[in-house]
Amino acid sequence: MWTCKNLWKKLSPLARSSSTLCRQNARGVVLNNERRLPLVPQAHMSSGTPGSGGDNNLYYLLVGATCVGGGFYAYRTIKGDKERYQERINEIASRPNKVVPEQPITEAPGEQAAETPQAAEPATVAPAEVPAPTPVEFPSHAPYLLIGGGTASFAAARSIRARDPGARVLIITDEPDLPYMRPPLSKELWFSDDPSVVDTLRFKQWNGKERSIYFQPPSFYISPQDLEKVENGGVAVLTGKKVVHMDVRGNKVTLSDNTEISYDKCLIATGGVPRNLQVIERAGEEVTKRTTLFRKVEDFKALDKVSRDTKSITIIGGGFLGSELACALGRRSADSDLEVIQMFPEKGNMGKVLPEYLSNWTTAKVKSEGVMVITEALVKAVSFKDGKVEIKLKDGRLVKTDHIVAAVGLEPSVELAKSAGLEVDSDFGGFRVNAELQARSNIWVAGDAACFYDIRLGRRRVEHHDHAVVSGRLAGENMTGANKPYWHQSMFWSDLGPDVGYEAIGIVDSSLPTVGVFAKATAKDTPKAATEKSGTGIRSESETEGTASSPVASSTPEPPPVPERKDNYGKGVIFYLRDKVVVGIILWNVFNRMPVARKIIKDGEEHADLNEVAKLFNIHED
Numbered sequence: 076m077w078t079c080k081n082l083w084k085k086l087s088p089l090a091r092s093s094s095t096l097c098r099q100n101a102r103g104v105v106l107n108n109e110r111r112l113p114l115v116p117q118a119h120m121s122s123g124t125p126g127s128g129g130d131n132n133l134y135y136l137l138v139g140a141t142c143v144g145g146g147f148y149a150y151r152t153i154k155g156d157k158e159r160y161q162e163r164i165n166e167i168a169s170r171p172n173k174v175v176p177e178q179p180i181t182e183a184p185g186e187q188a189a190e191t192p193q194a195a196e197p198a199t200v201a202p203a204e205v206p207a208p209t210p211v212e213f214p215s216h217a218p219y220l221l222i223g224g225g226t227a228s229f230a231a232a233r234s235i236r237a238r239d240p241g242a243r244v245l246i247i248t249d250e251p252d253l254p255y256m257r258p259p260l261s262k263e264l265w266f267s268d269d270p271s272v273v274d275t276l277r278f279k280q281w282n283g284k285e286r287s288i289y290f291q292p293p294s295f296y297i298s299p300q301d302l303e304k305v306e307n308g309g310v311a312v313l314t315g316k317k318v319v320h321m322d323v324r325g326n327k328v329t330l331s332d333n334t335e336i337s338y339d340k341c342l343i344a345t346g347g348v349p350r351n352l353q354v355i356e357r358a359g360e361e362v363t364k365r366t367t368l369f370r371k372v373e374d375f376k377a378l379d380k381v382s383r384d385t386k387s388i389t390i391i392g393g394g395f396l397g398s399e400l401a402c403a404l405g406r407r408s409a410d411s412d413l414e415v416i417q418m419f420p421e422k423g424n425m426g427k428v429l430p431e432y433l434s435n436w437t438t439a440k441v442k443s444e445g446v447m448v449i450t451e452a453l454v455k456a457v458s459f460k461d462g463k464v465e466i467k468l469k470d471g472r473l474v475k476t477d478h479i480v481a482a483v484g485l486e487p488s489v490e491l492a493k494s495a496g497l498e499v500d501s502d503f504g505g506f507r508v509n510a511e512l513q514a515r516s517n518i519w520v521a522g523d524a525a526c527f528y529d530i531r532l533g534r535r536r537v538e539h540h541d542h543a544v545v546s547g548r549l550a551g552e553n554m555t556g557a558n559k560p561y562w563h564q565s566m567f568w569s570d571l572g573p574d575v576g577y578e579a580i581g582i583v584d585s586s587l588p589t590v591g592v593f594a595k596a597t598a599k600d601t602p603k604a605a606t607e608k609s610g611t612g613i614r615s616e617s618e619t620e621g622t623a624s625s626p627v628a629s630s631t632p633e634p635p636p637v638p639e640r641k642d643n644y645g646k647g648v649i650f651y652l653r654d655k656v657v658v659g660i661i662l663w664n665v666f667n668r669m670p671v672a673r674k675i676i677k678d679g680e681e682h683a684d685l686n687e688v689a690k691l692f693n694i695h696e697d
């Protein structure tokens with residue numbers, strides 16, 4: 076008995092000194108065996124009267140067998156620990172950028188020793204094989220890990236911190252910049268009279284106030300190295316790093332340099348990349364060199380330079396991005412000999428969104444900004460000849476230019492779907508998520524990359540700033556346990572310069588039946604005047620602060636109905652209908668009334684007279 080106990084006393088510290096990975100095991104071994112030891116006297120006492128010879132023999136037999144068995148068990152456990160320990164050392168040695176703990180772990184001294192490879196196994200792990208401690212660049216673990224450094228990620232980070240003030244949030248972005256907003260890249264930045272705008276990335280909003288495109292200055296963020304240490308947590312950003320693999324079972328991601336970072340909860344907000352036309356991709360290097368796909372800060376900087384260095388720029392695409400850039404460059408051409416051409420397959424600008432009469436009106440507006448607009452233009456071939464890019468159209472027309480901007484849509488970034496085993500929607504693209512923006516139990520998706528279930532309008536994917544804000548915020552809330560569905564309809568807006576703009580909500584698709592109600596615009600019905608009044612520049616900020624109270628009809632006397640074909644569409648409301656229910660609304664030069672539109676969509680009712688509904692927007696008031 077004494078021998079057995081002493082044997083265990085000798086064995087237990089050995090078991091305890093095995094690797095940290097096996098710490099739990101080692102404790103288990105000691106505990107199990109300590110439990111087993113008291114069983115021996117218990118067995119002895121129950122098997123007969125103490126002192127009887129036969130009993131004693133049986134007792135020695137039992138003690139002996141237990142000691143031998145226990146010793147064998149302990150030997151195997153320690154051997155197993157050693158093997159697991161060795162595996163861990165090998166794994167650590169093969170891991171690049173492993174975070175080396177700055178402070179030794181301060182639990183049991185025996186366990187500490189085991190944590191340092193050299194101390195525990197000097198014979199098997201030569202110092203040269205152990206990676207030299209590299210400067211700690213990455214946290215090895217982030218409770219909240221957000222992939223992508225765009226608007227959706229930033230909104231999620233903000234809402235996570237609002238609900239969980241001590242939260243440690245890590246944003247990983249493959250861009251070199253801290254999170255920034257994209258809308259000014261095709262609008263205000265182009266209208267700045269500050270020649271250093273490409274460096275400062277500060278711009279005057281339409282209301283004259285200056286601001287930066289960055290959501291927050293660098294001082295707002297903590298450094299990734301400090302994420303695990305800082306007392307109250309914070310938001311850290313790893314810039315210039317791409318997540319290339321997701322192990323959703325192991326709760327970890329791998330970066331392109333093979334670094335692994337584990338997480339508790341993960342948001343995918345990877346946005347998308349601009350599409351290109353196949354004819355441009357096939358056209359060769361000279362054309363590729365002279366083509367801009369516009370999405371990022373660098374693209375703005377590059378196009379700004381091109382607009383100063385070349386004589387002719389052709390924008391392919393008639394959507395909001397192409398039309399905004401056309402207007403911006405058109406304005407610039409007024410003071411230079413730059414030629415700006417815009418071409419697209421539709422009959423008019425924003426033809427996929429606006430009803431035909433309004434699309435035609437918009438085309439006239441873009442032309443008045445100095446842009447040569449070529450409608451119904453299908454690009455057949457692109458080549459580089461005699462120092463010019465030649466664009467051949469299907470109907471035989473030929474356009475010669477110096478530079479192309481392809482603004483032909485977005486491809487959601489879903490490369491991670493494969494390794495993560497996540498579903499990509501076959502109709503809309505993007506990661507398929509439920510109404511709570513959840514793809515799996517601890518993975519959410521927001522922004523342009525999310526194909527979500529809108530409990531009001533069905534399955535959708537939305538590529539707009541305010542949606543990135545709204546969905547990012549919701550995902551952040553749900554990552555902290557809110558379990559809320561998507562119901563707050565996001566909006567989007569587009570400005571053709573400071574004088575004409577629209578705000579839209581719901582499904583705005585020109586193939587749906589529409590009803591438009593217009594009124595005469597006044598000087599205050601412009602994007603510029605609207606931002607002056609609200610004091611904010613990014614319109615989604617002004618509108619999301621508004622309350623979605625019940626709309627109240629205007630007390631203004633009923634105006635005469637305005638026919639849809641009116642030539643001057645000063646300001647108005649366009650309703651988009653599906654099965655007679657309003658599923659989308661455009662507020663044309665009508666600003667800061669989005670809560671009313673949101674309420675109409677949310678109610679989802681049939682309306683007998685949409686002129687009456689239009690009154691809720693007070694468009695006939697001066």
Ligand SMILES: Cc1cc2nc3c(=O)[nH]c(=O)nc-3n(C[C@H](O)[C@H](O)[C@H](O)COP(=O)(O)OP(=O)(O)OC[C@H]3O[C@@H](n4cnc5c(N)ncnc54)[C@H](O)[C@@H]3O)c2cc1C
Nearest residue numbers: 223225226227249257258318346522523538539540543567
């Ligand atoms: C020039 C321009 C003007 C716009 N104007 C308007 C407007 O007026 N109104 C409007 O409503 N909307 C506008 N938009 C659209 C709006 O900006 C987008 O809908 C919004 O940016 C989407 O946000 P997001 O966070 O989902 O994606 P993004 O902003 O695209 O951010 C995704 C980020 O993730 C990064 N990333 C992707 N994959 C990885 C990876 N594997 N690892 C690490 N990082 C990764 C990307 O590089 C990117 O930085 C505009 C867009 C552009 C480009």
